Amino acid sequence: MANLLQALLTNDILFLGIGGGMLLILGLAVGYMFGQRKRKGKVRHKTEERTTDNWMDLRWKKIYQLSTDLSNTLNYEKLLDTALDLSSAALSNENGTSSNLVSAVLLFDQDELVVQTSRRFTNADLRNTFQGTKGLLGEAINKGESTRSQEILQDPEIARVVAIRACKSAYCIPLRSGLDVYGVLLFAHPDKDFFSQDNCEVLEIMAVQAMNAIQNARLYQDLAQEKERLAETQEETRRKLARDLHDGPTQSIAAIAMRINFARRLIERNPKEASEELFKIEDLARKTTKEIRHMLFTLRPLVLESKGLRAALEAMAEKMQETYGQAVAIDVDDNIVAQLDMGKQGVIFNIADEAVNNARKHAQAAHIWVRLKASQKGLALLEVRDDGIGFDVEKIKSSYENRGSLGMVNLKERSELLNGVLQLQSKPGVGTRVQVYIPMTEEAVERLLHRS
Structure with a gap:
């Protein structure tokens, strides 16, 4: 019995030992399998991360290239x-x-x-x-x-x-x-x-x-359009100068040549009448000289560069009186001028000169007034007014392109150089008023743009 019990115990112990060993081996195997799976999972996760990283890199490379x-x-x-x-x-x-x-x-x-x-x-x-x-x-x-x-x-x-x-x-x-x-x-x-x-x-x-x-x-x-517009403005200035020279000094010089020829032939027959003709020729020559000087002044008013806008407008008014007998009154707010750079002062002078010349040529005005003053908040107002015969604004606008005249077009384009807005008021028999609202601040520019 004791021997049997000992044998059984020995067998059980052996069985338990074998079973325990098997369980240990099984446990190690399962652990190994899970470990392998975990490691494979980590590898797969890292592979997915690398794939995602590669995709993100490619994505941002595309963005960078397209940017x-x-x-x-x-x-x-x-x-x-x-x-x-x-x-x-x-x-x-x-x-x-x-x-x-x-x-x-x-x-x-x-x-x-x-x-x-x-x-x-x-x-x-x-x-x-x-x-x-x-x-x-x-x-x-x-x-x-x-x-x-x-x-x-x-x-x-x-x-x-x-x-x-x-x-x-x-x-x-x-x-x-x-x-x-x-x-x-x-x-x-x-x-x-x-x-x-x-x-x-x-x-x-x-x-x-x-x-x-x-x-x-x-x-x-905008810059390209501005350059094109400036080129067109310069070309129009040349055409205007050619027209003015043809209608003014060129005609006068041709008349002087004809009258000198007439006076030369008249000297032998009637010296007294020839002397009077020479005086008339001298007056015409002096007048022509003034016209040419006025044209040179409007092309490049040196007084504008040296003394500013007020002095340039006053000089323009004096030359209008001396050359054409046209009365022009100037009223300028120096506080407004002080806020304008030289480029803007030059544009304002050109607008005023163009408007005054239009009034002199077409309005038959006794008086022309030029004013530059403060208007609404952040705005200045340039106004050129005359007491001439006036005209129908809508009729003139509708036929401007067909007539080929660019006077008002020049005024509008120069106003746009200031970010300004041009307004024209006139009626037959009541004179004409040309107004340009000029923004002095960025906020005023925004308001004018929305308003226009």
Whole structure:
């Protein structure tokens, strides 16, 4: 019995030892398997992280490249296309394929938003115009902030866009600079949760870059137009000088030559009458000299550079009296002149000189008044008024291009050089009043632009 018990105990112990060993081995195996799985999971996680990192690197490389393209172009249409391509690239998925993003640039044309360029819009969508006062567009423009919406089909404006009807979310970013809103960037996507905080932040960055590029392009266009306008103004100045020389001094010099020839033949027959003719020729020559000097003065009034606007206007008035017998009164607020740089003073002088000469030639005025004074807040007023015969303003405006005269066109263009607004008032029999409102501050410029 004892031997049997001992044998059983020995066998049990052996069994337990074997079982314990097996359990230990099993435990080690399971642990190893879990360890391997965990390590494989970590490797897979790291691989996924590397894949994500590679995708993010590729994403930002695309953004950087497109941003460079955006900053390097001044072509307006190419710039807007690049802005949409930039947004699409920034939000593409990890495989780099399209994100099914619907996008468009809507810019104001007068009081309506029109489609400048788009992605995935139908031909019918491209013809749509928007008031920008309701729904997603209205909220973004009125608040001046980016706005999201998941109620596209209920939107009173963008629901008309066929390409957007299949989308479940939309995002609108206003393109603004200061108080001015140029338009909006509009995005839509079939995924209702597509416009996450991260994606929206990326689009905001793109919008800022696009707005800066748009402003640069517009400034470049404005500069190009300004250069073209200055060239046209210079060409018109040359044409005006040629006309004035032809109508004035050239005719006078031709008359002098003819009368000298007449006086030379008259000397032998009637010396006394010839002497009187020579006196008349001398008067005509002196008058012609004054006309030429007046033209030289208006081309480049040196007194303007040395003594300023008041002295230049007073010198112009004196020469008008001496040369043509035309009375011109000058009234200038020196406080206004002190706020004007020399370039603006030169433009104001040219406007006044042009208006005074128009009045002298056409108005049959006994008196002409030139005034420069303070007007409303931040504005100065240049006014040239006469007591001449006047004219029908609308009739003159309607026939100006056909008549080929650019007098009023010159006044308008020179007023625009000051960011000013030209107003013309006249009626037959009551004289004429030419007014130019000149902004003296940036706020005044904004007010005049909105008013005009």
